[in-house]
Amino acid sequence: MTEYGRGSGSEPWHPEDPLFGTGQHWGATHPGHGQAPYGGGQQYQQPAQAQWGGHPQQGGYPYGGQQQPGYDPGYGVGHPPQQPSWDTTGGLPAVDPYAHPPQPAAEPDYYGSPDAYPPPRPRPRGQERRRPEPGRRPPEREHSFFAEDDDVLGDDDPTPRRRRGGPPPGGPGGPRGRGPRGPRGRGPAETKRRNGAACLIVALVLLGLVGGIGYFGYSFVSDKFASAPDFEGSGHGMVEVEVPEGASITDIGNKLKTAGVVKSVDGFVQAAGDNDKASSIQPGVYTLKKEMSAAAAIEMMTDPKTFNALIIPEGWRATRVYEKIDSHLGLAEGTTKKAAEKGDLGLPSWAKGNPEGFLYPSRYSASKGTKPETVLKQMVKRANAEYTRDNIVNGAKKLNRTPYEILTIASLVQAEGGNKEEFEKVATVIYNRLKPGNTETNGKLDMDSTINYAKGQSNLDISTKDTQFDSPYNTYLHAGLPPGPIDNPSPEAIKAALNPAKGDWMYFVTVRPGVTKFTASKAEHDKNVAEFNRYQREHSD
Structure with a gap:
């Protein structure tokens, strides 16, 4: 208008x-x-x-x-x-x-x-x-704040109340909360249920959040400041633990925890950090006690007064290893040798039952009361693990050799060479002499170490008579490789046997300590031998 x-x-x-x-x-x-x-x-x-x-x-x-x-x-x-x-x-x-x-x-x-x-x-x-009758006014839209105001009086009030903007009590729609739910109206009970559910959800979320923060906070503080789990005391009983070559403090801790010596790896690492002697722990087999404190375990592994170590150097023959074990355990001479001949030491099938080459050079824990078979089994077990890691079986196939032949070549390299560089060249000389059609030595290795092994001696001056000693190990008499290893080689010798240097050398001789000369000429080799003999005469006294 x-x-x-x-x-x-x-x-x-x-x-x-x-x-x-x-x-x-x-x-x-x-x-x-x-x-x-x-x-x-x-x-x-x-x-x-x-x-x-x-x-x-x-x-x-x-x-x-x-x-x-x-x-x-x-x-x-x-x-x-x-x-x-x-x-x-x-x-x-x-x-x-x-x-x-x-x-x-x-x-x-x-x-x-x-x-x-x-x-x-x-x-x-x-x-x-x-x-005229008044027409029905169109319903007004309600805000949720005003739509719920009649619930404030409580659900106990039986008097019907008119909704703001809605029909009167008894009209279409009826009292609020008494009839079916409309597009905007909700009953008081349903509203309270929804409010209660919302409060419960919020409370659970807050509780979970607080709990999660508390858990991670506790874990962080525990990891950073709390002491790691550890046993108390010096332990009980006896258990043997092998520490492999190149093992870290954490690796040693894992070995000790698996054997039941310490309670946790972290506890052992913490104790090692507090004890400078922990860095002197050597590879080998240790006899320890169960449920020891980490500090006590480190003391036992490093203190010479409490640790009775049996050390087997590289290149020792089996006979010398047996003698060392007898002496260390206070046994009669020959006891360990008999145990090796009769016992099942865990040798692989390709070892032909010969423990030579499998008495792995390392440090072992053995004291009086320990059986020699126990020590020998530890050595063989360690050798099997190391040879598997060196992949000696597959490496032998690449060289068209057997694993036992590789181990035998490695023992010759160990006996004849003086260092890694010499090891690889000595291995090359052996492979060159074993080649078919070799006219320089006719397939013979001519190595003094094999005569010494056959005679059970260790002499540098091998006479012509010695070269005629009757033994299958005498490579002056018999062409090819000896029947088996002549010592227990080091890991470096094994690697040299699997990876020889490239060269045409057929001869070599150590003219003086630390100096070994290699050559492919027989005449040049004879000159080098003369130099060696001269040095021996000058330093014989």
């Missing part, structure tokens, strides 16, 4: 309009409402405004408390008029904007034109005007 005459705006309400309200009146005249702005002060009129020329304005309204037929009076009889009349030129009376706004019934009809709605006809006296 607009406040001007009929024009482009929307049309005014008509009594038959379904949205026509009880406060809207139609008619030519209406009683004026007395206005009392600011305590009855004087009113100021606004200048007249021209309204759509050619259309007469509506006449004035009667005053004096009279009531129009068929219409409710705007005010009672006792209210005197404040305005004498409406301006016939179309002007509006001045209204105080801060006073109470005029009721719709007091506003003049600005649609006094031929095309406007006709004025209502007066009804006969005594006939009551029928009011």
Whole structure:
């Protein structure tokens, strides 16, 4: 609607309009409402405004408390008029904007034109005007904050309450929470259940978060500052632990923990960090006690007074190893040799039952009361592990040799060579002499170490008579390799046998300690032998 005459705006309400309200009146005249702005002060009129020329304005309204037929009076009889009349030129009376706004019934009809709605006809006296039924207002959207306010009173109140913007109790939808759930309404019980579930979820999340932080914090502090688990005391019983070559402190700790010596690897590592002697732990087999403190285990592995070590050097023959074990254990001479001949030491099938070459050079723990078979088994076990790591079986196939032949060549390299560089060259000489069609030595190795092994001696000066000693190990008499190893070689000798140097050398001789000369010429070799003999004569005393 607009406040001007009929024009482009929307049309005014008509009594038959379904949205026509009880406060809207139609008619030519209406009683004026007395206005009392600011305590009855004087009113100021606004200048007249021209309204759509050619259309007469509506006449004035009667005053004096009279009531129009068929219409409710705007005010009672006792209210005197404040305005004498409406301006016939179309002007509006001045209204105080801060006073109470005029009721719709007091506003003049600005649609006094031929095309406007006709004025209502007066009804006969005594006939009551029928009011149209108010139409149902469209439901208002509720905010969740206001939609739940009637639950504040509690669920124990049986009195139906009307939802804000919804139907009254007993109307469509019924009391809130009593009927089926609508698109926006929820029952109090369901709301409380949802609120309770949300609180429970939040509490569980917070509890899990706090618990997780506490757990990781405790673990961090424990790892950084707490002592690692450890046994107390010097332990009990007896157990043997093997420390392999090149093992780190952590590796040793793992070995000890697996054997039940220490309680934790970290505890052993911490104790090793507090004891400088831990760095002197050597490879070998140690006899320790079960459930020892880490500090006690380190003391036992490093203190000569408490550790009775059996050390087997590289290149020792089996006979010498047996003698050493007998002496170390306080046994009668020959006891260990008999044990080796009768016992099952765990030799591989390709060893032909010969322990020579499998009494691995290392450090072992053995004290009085230890059986010689126990020590021998430890040595064989260590040799099997090392040879497997060196891949001696597959390496032998590449050289068209057997593993036992490789072990035999390695024992010759160990006996004839002095260092790694010499080991590889000595291995090359052996392979060159074993080649078919060799006319320099006719397949014979001619090595003094084999005669010494056959005779059970260790002489540097081998006589011509010695070269005629009857033994299958005498490589001066028999071509090819000896029947088996002549000592227990080192890891370096094994590697040299598997990876010989490249060269055509056929001869070599150590003219003096630390100096070994290699050559492919027999004449050159004879000169080198003469130099060796001269050195021996000069240093014989």
